Amino acid sequence: MATQYATFAGGCFWCMVKPFDQYEGVQSVTSGYTGGQSVNPTYEEVCTNTTGHREAVQIEFDDEVISYKELLNIFWQVIDPTDAGGQFHDRGESYKTAIYTHSPQQHLEAEQSKNALQASGKFTSPIVTDILPAHPFYPAEEYHQQYYQKNPGHYARYSVGSGRVGFIEEHWGDRS
Template identity: 65%
Template sequence: MSESHGEQRELATFAGGCFWCMVKPFDQWPGIISVISGYTGGHTENPTYAEVCSGTTGHYEAVQITFDPAVFPYEKLLDVYWQQIDPTDAGGQFVDRGSSYKTAIFYHSEAQRQTAEASKQALGASGRFAKPIVTEIIEAGPFYPAEGYHQDFYKKDPSHYQGYRSASGRDAFIQAHWR
């Protein structure tokens, strides 16, 4: 991708349970400029990991993706997103329970909201899941990057990352519903 051709940049923000597991699936595509783990949707400024995990701040663990929509459109990001989560679970994701691990799409524009709503409706109508799709679609607000040790965790500690992913039940769910 050449900078001289005027790279476009947009943001997409997704909550899908543990943010460690939400970076790698997006990080490896052309047009993805960055994927940051962090916290959004809550009422506390600059929350810490411990505060978010306590369930008292209202934040979700999320990833914020900077992408070039000319190379990797928002619709494709949504396709990747849905295939990382259990969109029928309102209480968290896999072994991670509680409000900070719920799923949500945080939209940054009216166009993103409409695209996300249409994508959610299509998934619900697909018959892929027996239960209703409960992932919320919420207007994006402040996003706070997580502590440095959480960033790119899959690269920093690949064996811990892969062990956690597998033990959490995420990989088995994805295999059963998407492969």
């Protein structure tokens, strides 16, 4: 087994766990914060949009079972890559999208996948998702972990009410 890490910011981290959790080869998906200056930030601090951190997920995966390219494809299909101000109803720096790369190879693959998505014509607006080097990742508070399993009713209402589900269905079809 060749364990690797992928780190993606896709808006509300509650909505970023389930899409990856269901794939063979994904060993864990942790909600947390990355990209900012403060050490061990709290949810309340990150929500002020003053820490530089973004809500993100860190995925531990076996690259002999699922590739980084496959994870990138999943990522693009669960965000709005054209929104520079956040994601859906969640606005501000802490909700902006990003791919945090852990190696030069990941950076190259992320750039290639972003360019391919732009060239595909799937979106008429530019793809604005940042590709950045990985920063220290701080796991979020326990009540945020695996939120879709702990609070399925609220999670379902939130993912629909935020506009995420409708956007995904419109651009990629039903992914539930």
